Amino acid sequence: MNDITLTREEREAKLEGLGCRRKRVEDIRFTQGKGNYVDDLKLPGMLHGDFVRSPYAHARIKSINKDAALKVPGVLAVLTAEDLKGVNLAWMPTLAGDVQMVLADGKVLFQGQEVAFVVATDRYAADDGVVAVDVEYEALPVLIDPFKALEPDAPVLREDIKDKMDGAHGPRRHPNHIFEWTVGDKELTDAAFSKAEVAIKELISYQRVHPSPLETCQCVCSFDKIKGELTIWGTFQAPHVIRTVVALIAKLPEQKIHVISPDIGGGFGNKVGAYPGYICAAVASIVTGKPVKWVEDRIENLTATSFARDYHMTAEIAATKEGKVTALRVHVLADHGAFDACADPSKWPAGFFNIVTGSYDFPTAYVSVDGIYTNKAPGGVAYRCSFRVTEAAYCIERAMDILAQKLGMDPAELRMKNFIKPEQFPYHSALGWEYDSGDYQTALNKALETVKYEDLRKEQAAKREAFRRGETREIMGVGVCFFTEIVGAGPSKNCDILGIAMFDSCEIRLHPTGAGIARMGTKSQGQGHETTYAQIIASEIGIPAEDITVEEGNTDTAPYGLGTYGSRSTPVAGAAIATAARKIKAKAQMIAAYRLEVHEDDLEWDVDGFRVKGLPEKFMSMKDICWAAYNSVPPGMEPGLEAVSYYDPPNMTYPFGAYVCVMDIDVDTGVYKVRRFYALDDCGTRINPMIIEGQVHGGLTEAFAIAMGQEIRYDETGNVLTGSFMDFFLPTAMETPHWETDYTVTPSPHHPIGAKGVGESPNVGGVPAFSNAVNDAFSFLGSTHIQMPHDFWRNWQAAKRLGVTG
Numbered sequence: 001m002n003d004i005t006l007t008r009e010e011r012e013a014k015l016e017g018l019g020c021r022r023k024r025v026e027d028i029r030f031t032q033g034k035g036n037y038v039d040d041l042k043l044p045g046m047l048h049g050d051f052v053r054s055p056y057a058h059a060r061i062k063s064i065n066k067d068a069a070l071k072v073p074g075v076l077a078v079l080t081a082e083d084l085k086g087v088n089l090a091w092m093p094t095l096a097g098d099v100q101m102v103l104a105d106g107k108v109l110f111q112g113q114e115v116a117f118v119v120a121t122d123r124y125a126a127d128d129g130v131v132a133v134d135v136e137y138e139a140l141p142v143l144i145d146p147f148k149a150l151e152p153d154a155p156v157l158r159e160d161i162k163d164k165m166d167g168a169h170g171p172r173r174h175p176n177h178i179f180e181w182t183v184g185d186k187e188l189t190d191a192a193f194s195k196a197e198v199a200i201k202e203l204i205s206y207q208r209v210h211p212s213p214l215e216t217c218q219c220v221c222s223f224d225k226i227k228g229e230l231t232i233w234g235t236f237q238a239p240h241v242i243r244t245v246v247a248l249i250a251k252l253p254e255q256k257i258h259v260i261s262p263d264i265g266g267g268f269g270n271k272v273g274a275y276p277g278y279i280c281a282a283v284a285s286i287v288t289g290k291p292v293k294w295v296e297d298r299i300e301n302l303t304a305t306s307f308a309r310d311y312h313m314t315a316e317i318a319a320t321k322e323g324k325v326t327a328l329r330v331h332v333l334a335d336h337g338a339f340d341a342c343a344d345p346s347k348w349p350a351g352f353f354n355i356v357t358g359s360y361d362f363p364t365a366y367v368s369v370d371g372i373y374t375n376k377a378p379g380g381v382a383y384r385c386s387f388r389v390t391e392a393a394y395c396i397e398r399a400m401d402i403l404a405q406k407l408g409m410d411p412a413e414l415r416m417k418n419f420i421k422p423e424q425f426p427y428h429s430a431l432g433w434e435y436d437s438g439d440y441q442t443a444l445n446k447a448l449e450t451v452k453y454e455d456l457r458k459e460q461a462a463k464r465e466a467f468r469r470g471e472t473r474e475i476m477g478v479g480v481c482f483f484t485e486i487v488g489a490g491p492s493k494n495c496d497i498l499g500i501a502m503f504d505s506c507e508i509r510l511h512p513t514g515a516g517i518a519r520m521g522t523k524s525q526g527q528g529h530e531t532t533y534a535q536i537i538a539s540e541i542g543i544p545a546e547d548i549t550v551e552e553g554n555t556d557t558a559p560y561g562l563g564t565y566g567s568r569s570t571p572v573a574g575a576a577i578a579t580a581a582r583k584i585k586a587k588a589q590m591i592a593a594y595r596l597e598v599h600e601d602d603l604e605w606d607v608d609g610f611r612v613k614g615l616p617e618k619f620m621s622m623k624d625i626c627w628a629a630y631n632s633v634p635p636g637m638e639p640g641l642e643a644v645s646y647y648d649p650p651n652m653t654y655p656f657g658a659y660v661c662v663m664d665i666d667v668d669t670g671v672y673k674v675r676r677f678y679a680l681d682d683c684g685t686r687i688n689p690m691i692i693e694g695q696v697h698g699g700l701t702e703a704f705a706i707a708m709g710q711e712i713r714y715d716e717t718g719n720v721l722t723g724s725f726m727d728f729f730l731p732t733a734m735e736t737p738h739w740e741t742d743y744t745v746t747p748s749p750h751h752p753i754g755a756k757g758v759g760e761s762p763n764v765g766g767v768p769a770f771s772n773a774v775n776d777a778f779s780f781l782g783s784t785h786i787q788m789p790h791d792f793w794r795n796w797q798a799a800k801r802l803g804v805t806g
């Protein structure tokens, strides 16, 4: 029986379901220092591993002498590529179809590359051992500038594949060439350009950056010789994929590998791939028979694990004089570093970069991407954007502003004029995507009204006049960005990782007392899945969210799933949760019908239970149904109440948003102030508005960091110049602007609850909004494009180039 003293609204509120600003349940342990991270794990007899890393960006290894290191008290072993060859693990496959050295085999290809792995009784002894390993190098010519990679006399980096002219993604033109990927109609696009009334062309670079989560990458590997089982605790965004990869390369039966991701201190894409540290710790544990821990330090994390971006995009737009776009052409030089270890679905060497037509109705478009090798760390992870989407959004949003400038048109007006219209959805883009839903006009109008856009432009015009008259040294920029994201990888028809379709999963098990546990193939790194996933279940089956425990990250207990990145958890696992819940509800309905002695069709769902149509007093709550499931199910029915769902999404989801940034820049110092930042996001049905706001705040802070300061920079000989937080910009509360958030709701038509992802959106939309603001500020001085990052020094340099300061 339901509690008749409660109103319908009160019963609904008790569930804390969809739309509720439910407080994050995981924060109770996080805010009290009771989280359980990899480095908290201490096993009896545990050893510690640490790497000897290359000081050179490109060098031949003449010799490695371990003798002195092995004499250091506490040092037990020093592994090199020669040792790994014995177990066939000197090289490992990458997610992108390339191979990568685990430990330097004959040569090193980037500064910080792993050369030897020292195993010792504690971390200090391991470090002493690292210093004592004597490596003799012979320096080789270094390739840092991606634009020189394909020159005939460029140094050959990958000697292992120099004659292999057929790569994982088709033919290669040069030993440093990885792939050429093209999409779109070249002929039609070229033809549109040849008759274009107006055209723009600009090299838009998106610098190399790094996700730098607060917790670095780490693992503990423990091999049980008796059982022949390997347990790996690690900072993995995709634990199941790691288990499968380990099974494949270590040739261990998959059920004898246990991968556990405990609490994770931020991932941001950095923890998707497999790193040499994992392999070395596993081998070291197998060799020594003891658990081995490997924990990166900050410098190692910044210089050797996966970078992001490093895309050099030459963008061209063709348009009519009235500002109607007619074609888009983009060539990308993609710097992948020493190995192609990009974390993309297997068939997508440049990720979903073909979302580059953005929110606009381009009749035709053509994109070509050349991937190349350089003497830099490998990687190419998302860093809060699914698979090169932020690069694409930056490219089109800068290019639209440049076009507006050339046409003498307002950038918001140009966008409005070219938007895909609501009635065009589902919309087939010229580059092959089917946008599921959108209402761009409404969102942009709401944004422009809220920030009083027209007044801002008037103020800017007045300020420019004042600047010209010498009354102020400050210039004002208004950055507009309208982005379309593509998240939820992905449909098995076009998305897999190493051949595994990119579905995700959920298993729900309800207990007799009306409480339960739910497990998924995804893994929260701070996003709050324990809170939000329970909300989906609460709304679907009427069990309060607080009575559902959400568990992720243990491959022994969770159903197989592809993990959390690319904002795929809500679109894919979120859908699996709803479909699993619906299976439970269907069985619950049969049980209720049996107990209420009516036909199933005579029942209707009412918040937290089933009611007999027309007989409101005949009601059975979900809680009571749970009990009944364990003692009196209909004859022939299995007892219990649980369900599993593996969800293969029919399409991606396409969140979007309208962002506006208002900035003032002092031309004599380059110092900027972000006066206002407004972010409107549409992620379809909102599960937890408070968590969404938190996600947007976090994402905008990272976007701010990237646009205004972050860069992994190298000198000509390949030294990393930004290897610590002294040089790599990580904003604190001091620098971070105030964020205003807003929303519209356009549900995804194919998602069971209409939700789209949101975690990445603020990065995708934020970076162009900041960069457009800076560029807009300088535009009246004759500048069309200033490269990121827009730190004080570079702003000042820009002002100097434009002749407005000394």
Ligand code: PCD
Binding pocket: 213, 237, 265, 266, 267, 268, 269, 270, 381, 382, 383, 384, 385, 386, 387, 525, 526, 527, 528, 529, 532, 533, 564, 565, 566, 567, 568, 569, 570, 571, 683, 684, 685, 686, 687, 688, 689, 691, 692, 695, 698, 755, 756, 757, 758, 759, 760
């Ligand atoms: N409609 C909606 C959507 C969403 N949501 C929420 O929100 C969140 C998010 O989601 P999504 O979007 O779906 O996502 P995911 O998958 O979960 O996650 C991922 C993301 O997430 C973000 N965020 C975050 N946060 C935190 N705290 N930490 C972290 O680390 C991070 N990371 C980042 C990244 S970078 Mo990549 O990996 O690069 O690709 S991608 C990413 C979760 O909780 C959910 O539930 C809601 O509520 N609603």
Ligand SMILES: [Cu+]
Binding pocket: 309, 381, 382, 383, 385, 386, 387, 388, 389, 390, 391
């Ligand atoms: Cu990206």
